[in-house]
Amino acid sequence: NAGVTQTPKFRVLKTGQSMTLLCAQDMNHEYMYWYRQDPGMGLRLIHYSVGEGTTAKGEVPDGYNVSRLKKQNFLLGLESAAPSQTSVYFCASRPTGGVEAFFGQGTRLTVV
């Protein structure tokens, strides 16, 4: 049972480049989340989804887009990367009616 898997684990981008981070879960969870973690800022919610085909904005959505075409996958896109998007990105999922969120290992993204 893999749980929550994030791809890639590390990436370096140049300013203006685009990329997609993939989050995959094999637990049949309805809810999925994308967070970014910066020193001293904790985990800030970027976007989340309450089910297949749905997405909603979190605290810091600007500069990011998401899609949930399949229940098991939640994609986070950066259309034009900026140095301010240098961060560690975490994906999480949780089941309907459950409180525990399960996190991936994180993706460390550096934008130069």
Add this chain to the structure above:
Amino acid sequence: GQQLNQSPQSMFIQEGEDVSMNCTSSSIFNTWLWYKQDPGEGPVLLIALYKAGELTSNGRLTAQFGITRKDSFLNISASIPSDVGIYFCAGQLPDMRFGAGTRLTVKP
């Protein structure tokens, strides 16, 4: 900005000491959660609280859901080196918001 205010930001303690941290919110939450993050890992749930006034323990950890539903406390008794990490409070609505974390260092 953050809806959850977590304090202290960091703590440096001796092994064997007790630790206390808290979280306050501008919003009422139906569920309070406490997570721990080890270096290089994603957070893992420690304790979940469901009712105002609830006091819940998990081994050396004790957490309380504040009466106003806008705050929560986490206590760790008799700290050990493996308690090192970042502790986050989280409040759950349809989305899930986290505090900024308390970084705990335990000196042997």
